[in-house]
Amino acid sequence: MPEEFRVLSMMHNIGAVTAERSLTVDELAQWTGMDAGTVKAYVQKLREDGYVEFVQISGIEKYHVTRTGIMKVLTLYS
Amino acid sequence: MRVAMLTWEYPPRIVGGIARHCEGLAKALAQQGHEVHVFSLDFPGAPDYEEQAGIRIYRTRSEVGHPNFLTWVLLFNHYIEKRMADTSKLVDFDVLHVHDWLSAPVGIAFKHFARKPLVFTAHSTEHGRSGLHIPDSFTIDGLEWWSTYEANKVIVTSASMKGEVCGHFHVSDSKVEIIPNAIDPTVYDGQVDKGAVRARWGIQPHEKLVLCVGRLVPQKGIEYLIHAVPILSRRRPETKFIIVGDGWYRDHLEYIANTSGQRWKITFTGFISDWDLVALTKSADVMVVPSIYEPFGIVALEGMAAGVPVVASQIGGLTEFIEHDRTGVFVYPRNPESISWGVDHVLSNPGHADWLVKNAREVVRKTYSWEAVAKRTAKVYKEVVG
Numbered sequence: 001m002p003e004e005f006r007v008l009s010m011m012h013n014i015g016a017v018t019a020e021r022s023l024t025v026d027e028l029a030q031w032t033g034m035d036a037g038t039v040k041a042y043v044q045k046l047r048e049d050g051y052v053e054f055v056q057i058s059g060i061e062k063y064h065v066t067r068t069g070i071m072k073v074l075t076l077y078s
Numbered sequence: 079m080r081v082a083m084l085t086w087e088y089p090p091r092i093v094g095g096i097a098r099h100c101e102g103l104a105k106a107l108a109q110q111g112h113e114v115h116v117f118s119l120d121f122p123g124a125p126d127y128e129e130q131a132g133i134r135i136y137r138t139r140s141e142v143g144h145p146n147f148l149t150w151v152l153l154f155n156h157y158i159e160k161r162m163a164d165t166s167k168l169v170d171f172d173v174l175h176v177h178d179w180l181s182a183p184v185g186i187a188f189k190h191f192a193r194k195p196l197v198f199t200a201h202s203t204e205h206g207r208s209g210l211h212i213p214d215s216f217t218i219d220g221l222e223w224w225s226t227y228e229a230n231k232v233i234v235t236s237a238s239m240k241g242e243v244c245g246h247f248h249v250s251d252s253k254v255e256i257i258p259n260a261i262d263p264t265v266y267d268g269q270v271d272k273g274a275v276r277a278r279w280g281i282q283p284h285e286k287l288v289l290c291v292g293r294l295v296p297q298k299g300i301e302y303l304i305h306a307v308p309i310l311s312r313r314r315p316e317t318k319f320i321i322v323g324d325g326w327y328r329d330h331l332e333y334i335a336n337t338s339g340q341r342w343k344i345t346f347t348g349f350i351s352d353w354d355l356v357a358l359t360k361s362a363d364v365m366v367v368p369s370i371y372e373p374f375g376i377v378a379l380e381g382m383a384a385g386v387p388v389v390a391s392q393i394g395g396l397t398e399f400i401e402h403d404r405t406g407v408f409v410y411p412r413n414p415e416s417i418s419w420g421v422d423h424v425l426s427n428p429g430h431a432d433w434l435v436k437n438a439r440e441v442v443r444k445t446y447s448w449e450a451v452a453k454r455t456a457k458v459y460k461e462v463v464g
Contacts (some may be wrong), residue, residue: 002329013150015143018122020362031145050348067090067122068349073260074093075325077147077180 001076008030008051011064012073019055020060041068079459080113082162082171082188083179086154088118088135094293095259095376096177096201102260106452108132117158117181136161148214155183162188173197173459177379179204179218182225188226195462197455198229200239202373205246207297222295223247230462235259235374235454236395242373255458258399259374260451263383265445275361279320279345286317286425289356289386291377292369294325298389299368299411301326301331306368306414306421307340313422319344320362322355364424370411372396379446382406382438387431389420399446405424405438452464 010032016023018037029036045064046052051069055062065073081322083104086099094182104114108131120126124423128135137160140154158181166188175197181391182198204210204218226232226247232254234240240254273283276421281287285332288310292298310317321331321344328346335344359365365381367390374395381388390396392408400406409420424431 001326005326005329010145013143013147016398039373070091070121071093071349071402072088072326074091074294074322075327077093 004045007042018063022064080172083175085118086180091121102448104133106448159184178223186228195230198225199233222348238394239373257454259376260446260448266384269359272361275357286363288319289365291322294328297371299370303368304334306417309418322347362386383442387424441454
Protein backbone atom coordinates (compact mmCIF):
# COMPACT_ATOMS: atom_id res chain seq x y z
CA MET A 1 0.00 0.00 0.00
CA PRO A 2 1.46 3.42 -0.93
CA GLU A 3 2.58 5.40 2.13
CA GLU A 4 0.53 8.45 1.21
CA PHE A 5 -2.52 6.24 1.24
CA ARG A 6 -1.71 5.28 4.82
CA VAL A 7 -1.71 8.99 5.69
CA LEU A 8 -5.03 9.47 3.89
CA SER A 9 -6.51 6.56 5.80
CA MET A 10 -5.31 7.93 9.13
CA MET A 11 -6.68 11.39 8.32
CA HIS A 12 -10.04 9.77 7.65
CA ASN A 13 -10.00 7.66 10.81
CA ILE A 14 -9.17 10.60 13.09
CA GLY A 15 -12.08 12.54 11.59
CA ALA A 16 -10.39 15.14 9.36
CA VAL A 17 -13.15 14.87 6.76
CA THR A 18 -14.63 18.38 6.70
CA ALA A 19 -13.24 21.92 6.68
CA GLU A 20 -14.19 22.51 10.30
CA ARG A 21 -12.38 19.36 11.36
CA SER A 22 -9.32 19.97 9.18
CA LEU A 23 -5.85 19.69 10.71
CA THR A 24 -2.48 21.36 10.26
CA VAL A 25 0.56 19.43 9.03
CA ASP A 26 2.01 19.56 12.56
CA GLU A 27 -1.19 18.13 14.03
CA LEU A 28 -1.21 15.39 11.40
CA ALA A 29 2.43 14.63 12.18
CA GLN A 30 1.54 14.23 15.87
CA TRP A 31 -1.41 11.97 15.13
CA THR A 32 0.44 9.77 12.67
CA GLY A 33 3.84 9.73 14.40
CA MET A 34 5.58 10.85 11.19
CA ASP A 35 7.81 13.86 10.78
CA ALA A 36 6.17 17.02 9.49
CA GLY A 37 8.23 17.12 6.27
CA THR A 38 7.13 13.63 5.26
CA VAL A 39 3.49 14.35 6.08
CA LYS A 40 3.64 17.59 4.07
CA ALA A 41 4.98 15.73 1.01
CA TYR A 42 2.30 13.04 1.22
CA VAL A 43 -0.48 15.56 1.76
CA GLN A 44 0.74 17.52 -1.25
CA LYS A 45 0.56 14.39 -3.43
CA LEU A 46 -2.90 13.54 -2.08
CA ARG A 47 -4.03 17.07 -2.81
CA GLU A 48 -2.82 16.83 -6.41
CA ASP A 49 -4.80 13.59 -6.78
CA GLY A 50 -7.97 15.21 -5.40
CA TYR A 51 -8.17 13.14 -2.22
CA VAL A 52 -7.26 15.95 0.18
CA GLU A 53 -8.34 19.57 0.23
CA PHE A 54 -6.46 22.58 1.55
CA VAL A 55 -8.24 25.24 3.60
CA GLN A 56 -6.98 28.38 5.27
CA ILE A 57 -8.62 29.11 8.61
CA SER A 58 -7.58 32.33 10.39
CA GLY A 59 -4.43 32.35 8.27
CA ILE A 60 -3.50 28.79 9.27
CA GLU A 61 -3.05 26.13 6.57
CA LYS A 62 -5.13 23.03 7.26
CA TYR A 63 -6.08 19.88 5.36
CA HIS A 64 -9.01 17.50 5.25
CA VAL A 65 -10.06 14.45 3.23
CA THR A 66 -12.44 15.13 0.32
CA ARG A 67 -15.57 13.08 -0.49
CA THR A 68 -13.58 11.22 -3.16
CA GLY A 69 -10.83 10.67 -0.60
CA ILE A 70 -13.32 9.17 1.87
CA MET A 71 -14.59 6.77 -0.77
CA LYS A 72 -11.04 5.81 -1.69
CA VAL A 73 -10.14 5.11 1.96
CA LEU A 74 -13.19 2.96 2.48
CA THR A 75 -12.15 0.61 -0.34
CA LEU A 76 -9.49 -0.68 2.02
CA TYR A 77 -12.08 -2.14 4.31
CA SER A 78 -14.74 -3.58 2.08
CA MET B 79 -42.76 -4.30 10.96
CA ARG B 80 -40.43 -1.63 12.39
CA VAL B 81 -36.92 -2.34 11.12
CA ALA B 82 -33.67 -0.80 12.38
CA MET B 83 -31.16 -1.27 9.55
CA LEU B 84 -27.52 -0.77 10.49
CA THR B 85 -24.91 -0.14 7.84
CA TRP B 86 -21.65 1.78 7.72
CA GLU B 87 -22.36 2.86 4.16
CA TYR B 88 -25.58 4.29 2.80
CA PRO B 89 -25.88 6.72 -0.14
CA PRO B 90 -24.27 9.13 -0.70
CA ARG B 91 -21.61 7.28 1.32
CA ILE B 92 -20.97 4.54 -1.25
CA VAL B 93 -18.02 2.20 -1.09
CA GLY B 94 -19.10 -1.03 -2.68
CA GLY B 95 -22.31 -2.96 -3.08
CA ILE B 96 -23.54 -2.63 0.52
CA ALA B 97 -24.79 0.96 0.19
CA ARG B 98 -26.73 0.10 -2.96
CA HIS B 99 -28.04 -3.10 -1.40
CA CYS B 100 -29.28 -1.33 1.73
CA GLU B 101 -30.89 1.47 -0.29
CA GLY B 102 -32.67 -0.95 -2.64
CA LEU B 103 -33.84 -3.16 0.20
CA ALA B 104 -34.94 -0.25 2.41
CA LYS B 105 -36.94 1.36 -0.41
CA ALA B 106 -38.68 -1.89 -1.31
CA LEU B 107 -39.46 -2.70 2.34
CA ALA B 108 -40.92 0.79 2.79
CA GLN B 109 -43.02 0.35 -0.34
CA GLN B 110 -44.37 -2.88 1.12
CA GLY B 111 -45.55 -1.00 4.21
CA HIS B 112 -42.69 -1.63 6.63
CA GLU B 113 -41.27 1.19 8.74
CA VAL B 114 -37.56 1.35 7.96
CA HIS B 115 -35.02 3.27 10.06
CA VAL B 116 -31.50 3.30 8.61
CA PHE B 117 -28.61 4.06 10.97
CA SER B 118 -25.38 4.92 9.24
CA LEU B 119 -22.36 7.21 9.31
CA ASP B 120 -22.20 10.85 8.30
CA PHE B 121 -20.92 12.04 4.95
CA PRO B 122 -19.96 15.59 3.98
CA GLY B 123 -22.97 17.38 2.52
CA ALA B 124 -25.54 14.76 3.61
CA PRO B 125 -28.03 15.70 6.36
CA ASP B 126 -27.84 14.13 9.84
CA TYR B 127 -31.48 13.09 9.45
CA GLU B 128 -33.78 12.87 6.48
CA GLU B 129 -36.79 10.99 5.20
CA GLN B 130 -36.53 9.55 1.70
CA ALA B 131 -39.28 7.53 0.06
CA GLY B 132 -40.66 6.65 3.48
CA ILE B 133 -37.26 5.65 4.89
CA ARG B 134 -35.91 7.45 7.95
CA ILE B 135 -32.18 7.91 7.65
CA TYR B 136 -30.03 8.76 10.67
CA ARG B 137 -26.44 9.71 9.80
CA THR B 138 -24.20 9.88 12.82
CA ARG B 139 -20.89 11.62 13.22
CA SER B 140 -18.19 9.99 15.25
CA GLU B 141 -16.99 12.79 17.52
CA VAL B 142 -13.79 11.01 18.43
CA GLY B 143 -11.43 9.36 15.98
CA HIS B 144 -8.29 7.26 16.05
CA PRO B 145 -5.67 6.51 13.38
CA ASN B 146 -6.19 2.77 13.83
CA PHE B 147 -9.10 1.56 11.72
CA LEU B 148 -10.48 -0.97 14.19
CA THR B 149 -10.42 1.53 17.03
CA TRP B 150 -12.22 4.00 14.78
CA VAL B 151 -14.86 1.36 13.94
CA LEU B 152 -15.54 0.65 17.62
CA LEU B 153 -15.76 4.39 18.31
CA PHE B 154 -18.30 5.02 15.57
CA ASN B 155 -20.33 2.04 16.75
CA HIS B 156 -20.57 3.74 20.13
CA TYR B 157 -21.95 6.92 18.57
CA ILE B 158 -24.49 5.01 16.48
CA GLU B 159 -25.53 3.08 19.58
CA LYS B 160 -26.16 6.38 21.37
CA ARG B 161 -28.27 7.59 18.43
CA MET B 162 -30.23 4.34 18.38
CA ALA B 163 -30.82 4.53 22.12
CA ASP B 164 -32.27 8.03 21.70
CA THR B 165 -34.45 6.94 18.78
CA SER B 166 -35.68 3.84 20.59
CA LYS B 167 -37.34 6.08 23.19
CA LEU B 168 -39.78 7.00 20.41
CA VAL B 169 -39.71 3.89 18.21
CA ASP B 170 -40.12 0.31 19.40
CA PHE B 171 -38.13 -1.62 16.80
CA ASP B 172 -39.29 -5.14 15.99
CA VAL B 173 -36.08 -6.33 14.40
CA LEU B 174 -32.47 -5.24 14.01
CA HIS B 175 -30.79 -5.88 10.66
CA VAL B 176 -27.00 -5.51 10.57
CA HIS B 177 -25.09 -5.41 7.27
CA ASP B 178 -21.53 -6.74 7.60
CA TRP B 179 -19.30 -6.71 10.67
CA LEU B 180 -18.63 -2.98 10.68
CA SER B 181 -21.86 -2.11 12.44
CA ALA B 182 -22.21 -5.45 14.24
CA PRO B 183 -21.00 -4.29 17.70
CA VAL B 184 -23.90 -1.82 18.02
CA GLY B 185 -26.39 -4.37 16.66
CA ILE B 186 -25.27 -7.06 19.09
CA ALA B 187 -25.29 -4.68 22.07
CA PHE B 188 -28.75 -3.43 21.13
CA LYS B 189 -30.05 -6.95 20.68
CA HIS B 190 -29.22 -7.74 24.30
CA PHE B 191 -30.25 -4.37 25.69
CA ALA B 192 -33.60 -4.13 23.88
CA ARG B 193 -34.20 -7.89 23.67
CA LYS B 194 -34.91 -7.70 19.96
CA PRO B 195 -34.07 -10.30 17.32
CA LEU B 196 -31.01 -9.72 15.19
CA VAL B 197 -30.61 -10.49 11.48
CA PHE B 198 -27.10 -10.32 10.08
CA THR B 199 -26.33 -10.08 6.36
CA ALA B 200 -22.81 -11.29 5.57
CA HIS B 201 -21.97 -9.60 2.29
CA SER B 202 -18.46 -11.06 2.28
CA THR B 203 -15.88 -12.35 4.76
CA GLU B 204 -12.42 -11.12 5.71
CA HIS B 205 -11.18 -14.65 5.09
CA GLY B 206 -12.44 -14.50 1.51
CA ARG B 207 -11.56 -10.85 0.84
CA SER B 208 -7.95 -10.82 1.84
CA GLY B 209 -7.10 -13.90 3.86
CA LEU B 210 -6.01 -13.80 7.47
CA HIS B 211 -2.46 -12.46 7.57
CA ILE B 212 -2.36 -9.53 9.98
CA PRO B 213 -3.71 -8.99 13.51
CA ASP B 214 -6.50 -6.65 12.33
CA SER B 215 -7.72 -9.36 9.93
CA PHE B 216 -7.99 -11.88 12.74
CA THR B 217 -10.00 -9.39 14.79
CA ILE B 218 -12.32 -8.70 11.85
CA ASP B 219 -12.68 -12.44 11.31
CA GLY B 220 -13.57 -12.77 15.00
CA LEU B 221 -16.16 -9.99 14.74
CA GLU B 222 -17.70 -11.72 11.72
CA TRP B 223 -17.89 -15.01 13.58
CA TRP B 224 -19.39 -13.23 16.59
CA SER B 225 -22.02 -11.62 14.34
CA THR B 226 -23.08 -14.97 12.87
CA TYR B 227 -23.16 -16.45 16.38
CA GLU B 228 -25.32 -13.69 17.87
CA ALA B 229 -27.68 -13.39 14.91
CA ASN B 230 -31.02 -15.16 15.05
CA LYS B 231 -30.73 -15.57 11.31
CA VAL B 232 -27.90 -14.95 8.84
CA ILE B 233 -28.60 -13.80 5.29
CA VAL B 234 -26.12 -14.31 2.44
CA THR B 235 -26.51 -13.35 -1.20
CA SER B 236 -25.36 -16.60 -2.82
CA ALA B 237 -24.91 -20.31 -2.24
CA SER B 238 -21.18 -19.74 -2.57
CA MET B 239 -21.30 -17.34 0.39
CA LYS B 240 -23.45 -19.76 2.34
CA GLY B 241 -20.77 -22.42 1.92
CA GLU B 242 -18.13 -19.94 3.05
CA VAL B 243 -20.09 -18.79 6.12
CA CYS B 244 -21.17 -22.29 7.21
CA GLY B 245 -17.74 -23.75 6.59
CA HIS B 246 -15.53 -21.04 8.03
CA PHE B 247 -17.68 -19.98 11.00
CA HIS B 248 -19.24 -23.39 11.68
CA VAL B 249 -22.76 -21.99 11.45
CA SER B 250 -25.58 -24.49 11.08
CA ASP B 251 -27.06 -24.77 7.61
CA SER B 252 -30.60 -23.98 8.81
CA LYS B 253 -29.54 -20.65 10.29
CA VAL B 254 -28.38 -19.25 6.95
CA GLU B 255 -30.82 -18.00 4.33
CA ILE B 256 -29.82 -17.23 0.74
CA ILE B 257 -31.46 -14.08 -0.60
CA PRO B 258 -29.78 -12.77 -3.75
CA ASN B 259 -28.87 -9.21 -4.49
CA ALA B 260 -31.03 -7.19 -6.83
CA ILE B 261 -30.96 -4.09 -8.96
CA ASP B 262 -33.42 -1.54 -10.27
CA PRO B 263 -33.51 -2.28 -14.03
CA THR B 264 -35.53 0.87 -14.76
CA VAL B 265 -32.34 2.87 -14.18
CA TYR B 266 -31.23 1.64 -17.61
CA ASP B 267 -34.51 2.37 -19.41
CA GLY B 268 -33.63 5.85 -20.71
CA GLN B 269 -32.03 6.55 -24.08
CA VAL B 270 -28.41 7.66 -24.29
CA ASP B 271 -26.51 9.06 -27.24
CA LYS B 272 -23.94 6.27 -27.39
CA GLY B 273 -21.81 8.03 -29.98
CA ALA B 274 -21.55 11.15 -27.85
CA VAL B 275 -20.82 9.17 -24.69
CA ARG B 276 -18.10 7.15 -26.41
CA ALA B 277 -16.58 10.24 -27.99
CA ARG B 278 -16.43 11.90 -24.60
CA TRP B 279 -14.26 9.03 -23.36
CA GLY B 280 -12.08 9.01 -26.46
CA ILE B 281 -13.64 6.03 -28.23
CA GLN B 282 -13.79 6.39 -32.02
CA PRO B 283 -16.79 4.98 -33.96
CA HIS B 284 -14.78 2.03 -35.33
CA GLU B 285 -13.31 1.11 -31.94
CA LYS B 286 -14.69 -1.45 -29.47
CA LEU B 287 -15.19 -0.42 -25.86
CA VAL B 288 -14.40 -2.95 -23.13
CA LEU B 289 -15.68 -1.74 -19.77
CA CYS B 290 -14.71 -2.84 -16.28
CA VAL B 291 -16.37 -1.37 -13.19
CA GLY B 292 -15.38 -1.97 -9.59
CA ARG B 293 -13.42 -0.96 -6.56
CA LEU B 294 -9.73 -1.03 -7.42
CA VAL B 295 -8.77 -3.72 -4.91
CA PRO B 296 -6.98 -7.05 -5.52
CA GLN B 297 -10.08 -9.27 -5.21
CA LYS B 298 -11.62 -7.63 -8.28
CA GLY B 299 -8.86 -9.21 -10.44
CA ILE B 300 -8.47 -6.11 -12.62
CA GLU B 301 -4.75 -6.77 -13.07
CA TYR B 302 -5.66 -9.89 -15.08
CA LEU B 303 -7.78 -7.79 -17.42
CA ILE B 304 -4.87 -5.38 -17.87
CA HIS B 305 -2.56 -8.33 -18.61
CA ALA B 306 -5.13 -9.40 -21.22
CA VAL B 307 -4.92 -6.07 -23.06
CA PRO B 308 -1.78 -6.85 -25.15
CA ILE B 309 -3.09 -10.35 -25.94
CA LEU B 310 -6.45 -9.06 -27.07
CA SER B 311 -4.87 -6.19 -28.97
CA ARG B 312 -3.04 -8.67 -31.19
CA ARG B 313 -6.38 -10.24 -32.14
CA ARG B 314 -8.40 -7.05 -32.09
CA PRO B 315 -6.34 -3.88 -32.39
CA GLU B 316 -9.50 -1.75 -32.35
CA THR B 317 -10.33 -2.47 -28.67
CA LYS B 318 -10.07 0.15 -25.95
CA PHE B 319 -10.49 -0.35 -22.22
CA ILE B 320 -12.15 1.84 -19.61
CA ILE B 321 -11.73 0.99 -15.94
CA VAL B 322 -14.22 2.77 -13.70
CA GLY B 323 -13.68 3.05 -9.95
CA ASP B 324 -10.97 3.84 -7.48
CA GLY B 325 -9.29 2.15 -4.57
CA TRP B 326 -6.10 1.65 -2.64
CA TYR B 327 -4.74 -0.71 -5.35
CA ARG B 328 -4.98 1.87 -8.14
CA ASP B 329 -1.31 2.90 -8.16
CA HIS B 330 -0.29 -0.72 -8.67
CA LEU B 331 -2.84 -1.24 -11.45
CA GLU B 332 -1.67 1.91 -13.21
CA TYR B 333 1.90 0.63 -12.93
CA ILE B 334 0.88 -2.63 -14.63
CA ALA B 335 -0.93 -0.63 -17.31
CA ASN B 336 2.15 1.55 -17.81
CA THR B 337 4.31 -1.52 -18.41
CA SER B 338 1.81 -3.27 -20.70
CA GLY B 339 3.00 -1.51 -23.82
CA GLN B 340 -0.64 -0.56 -24.44
CA ARG B 341 -1.12 2.20 -21.86
CA TRP B 342 -2.74 4.50 -24.40
CA LYS B 343 -5.59 2.04 -24.78
CA ILE B 344 -6.48 2.00 -21.08
CA THR B 345 -8.36 4.77 -19.28
CA PHE B 346 -8.77 4.91 -15.51
CA THR B 347 -11.72 7.19 -14.78
CA GLY B 348 -11.70 7.13 -10.96
CA PHE B 349 -15.12 7.52 -9.36
CA ILE B 350 -17.76 8.87 -11.76
CA SER B 351 -21.36 9.99 -11.24
CA ASP B 352 -24.23 7.48 -11.29
CA TRP B 353 -25.56 8.97 -14.49
CA ASP B 354 -22.16 8.82 -16.22
CA LEU B 355 -21.84 5.19 -15.16
CA VAL B 356 -25.25 4.27 -16.58
CA ALA B 357 -24.46 6.07 -19.85
CA LEU B 358 -21.04 4.45 -20.13
CA THR B 359 -22.38 0.97 -19.34
CA LYS B 360 -25.09 1.30 -21.99
CA SER B 361 -22.50 2.48 -24.50
CA ALA B 362 -19.98 -0.34 -23.95
CA ASP B 363 -19.50 -3.28 -26.32
CA VAL B 364 -18.49 -5.70 -23.57
CA MET B 365 -18.37 -5.60 -19.78
CA VAL B 366 -15.64 -7.66 -18.13
CA VAL B 367 -15.93 -8.81 -14.49
CA PRO B 368 -12.51 -10.43 -13.84
CA SER B 369 -12.97 -11.00 -10.08
CA ILE B 370 -10.97 -13.57 -8.15
CA TYR B 371 -13.31 -13.39 -5.13
CA GLU B 372 -16.96 -12.48 -5.59
CA PRO B 373 -19.68 -13.31 -3.05
CA PHE B 374 -22.31 -12.07 -5.49
CA GLY B 375 -21.10 -9.73 -8.24
CA ILE B 376 -23.83 -7.12 -8.56
CA VAL B 377 -21.88 -5.23 -11.22
CA ALA B 378 -22.43 -8.13 -13.64
CA LEU B 379 -26.16 -7.95 -12.95
CA GLU B 380 -26.02 -4.21 -13.76
CA GLY B 381 -24.26 -4.94 -17.04
CA MET B 382 -26.90 -7.55 -17.91
CA ALA B 383 -29.71 -5.10 -17.13
CA ALA B 384 -28.03 -2.37 -19.18
CA GLY B 385 -27.93 -4.57 -22.27
CA VAL B 386 -24.19 -5.12 -22.52
CA PRO B 387 -22.73 -8.62 -22.99
CA VAL B 388 -20.96 -9.72 -19.81
CA VAL B 389 -17.71 -11.68 -19.72
CA ALA B 390 -17.10 -12.82 -16.14
CA SER B 391 -14.85 -15.04 -14.06
CA GLN B 392 -16.41 -18.39 -13.34
CA ILE B 393 -16.30 -17.86 -9.61
CA GLY B 394 -18.44 -17.41 -6.47
CA GLY B 395 -21.86 -15.82 -6.81
CA LEU B 396 -21.33 -15.04 -10.51
CA THR B 397 -21.77 -18.73 -11.30
CA GLU B 398 -25.25 -18.63 -9.79
CA PHE B 399 -26.89 -16.08 -12.05
CA ILE B 400 -24.84 -16.23 -15.25
CA GLU B 401 -25.30 -19.18 -17.55
CA HIS B 402 -22.33 -19.72 -19.84
CA ASP B 403 -23.03 -18.78 -23.43
CA ARG B 404 -26.71 -18.17 -22.70
CA THR B 405 -26.77 -15.07 -20.47
CA GLY B 406 -23.04 -14.27 -20.45
CA VAL B 407 -19.62 -15.76 -21.07
CA PHE B 408 -17.47 -17.37 -18.40
CA VAL B 409 -13.71 -17.18 -18.37
CA TYR B 410 -11.15 -18.70 -16.03
CA PRO B 411 -10.25 -16.46 -13.08
CA ARG B 412 -6.64 -15.16 -12.94
CA ASN B 413 -6.24 -16.01 -16.61
CA PRO B 414 -5.56 -13.16 -19.09
CA GLU B 415 -5.57 -15.53 -22.07
CA SER B 416 -9.03 -16.73 -21.11
CA ILE B 417 -10.31 -13.16 -20.58
CA SER B 418 -8.97 -12.26 -23.99
CA TRP B 419 -10.76 -15.27 -25.50
CA GLY B 420 -14.04 -14.29 -23.80
CA VAL B 421 -13.99 -10.73 -25.09
CA ASP B 422 -13.02 -11.87 -28.58
CA HIS B 423 -15.77 -14.49 -28.52
CA VAL B 424 -18.40 -11.80 -27.86
CA LEU B 425 -17.00 -9.25 -30.31
CA SER B 426 -16.63 -11.81 -33.09
CA ASN B 427 -20.27 -12.88 -32.96
CA PRO B 428 -22.53 -9.81 -32.84
CA GLY B 429 -25.70 -11.85 -33.42
CA HIS B 430 -24.81 -14.21 -30.60
CA ALA B 431 -23.94 -11.24 -28.37
CA ASP B 432 -27.41 -9.77 -29.00
CA TRP B 433 -28.97 -13.11 -28.04
CA LEU B 434 -26.92 -13.20 -24.80
CA VAL B 435 -28.09 -9.69 -23.96
CA LYS B 436 -31.73 -10.55 -24.61
CA ASN B 437 -31.58 -13.64 -22.40
CA ALA B 438 -29.67 -11.81 -19.67
CA ARG B 439 -32.17 -8.94 -19.53
CA GLU B 440 -35.01 -11.40 -19.19
CA VAL B 441 -33.34 -13.21 -16.27
CA VAL B 442 -32.56 -9.96 -14.43
CA ARG B 443 -36.07 -8.57 -14.75
CA LYS B 444 -37.74 -11.83 -13.77
CA THR B 445 -35.59 -12.87 -10.83
CA TYR B 446 -33.51 -10.06 -9.37
CA SER B 447 -35.99 -7.36 -8.36
CA TRP B 448 -35.87 -5.52 -5.02
CA GLU B 449 -39.57 -6.26 -4.59
CA ALA B 450 -38.85 -10.00 -4.48
CA VAL B 451 -35.79 -9.56 -2.25
CA ALA B 452 -37.75 -7.39 0.21
CA LYS B 453 -40.56 -9.95 0.40
CA ARG B 454 -38.09 -12.72 1.20
CA THR B 455 -36.26 -10.54 3.74
CA ALA B 456 -39.56 -9.64 5.45
CA LYS B 457 -40.28 -13.36 5.70
CA VAL B 458 -37.00 -13.78 7.59
CA TYR B 459 -37.95 -10.86 9.88
CA LYS B 460 -41.29 -12.54 10.61
CA GLU B 461 -39.55 -15.80 11.39
CA VAL B 462 -37.18 -14.25 13.95
CA VAL B 463 -39.82 -12.02 15.52
CA GLY B 464 -41.99 -15.10 16.00
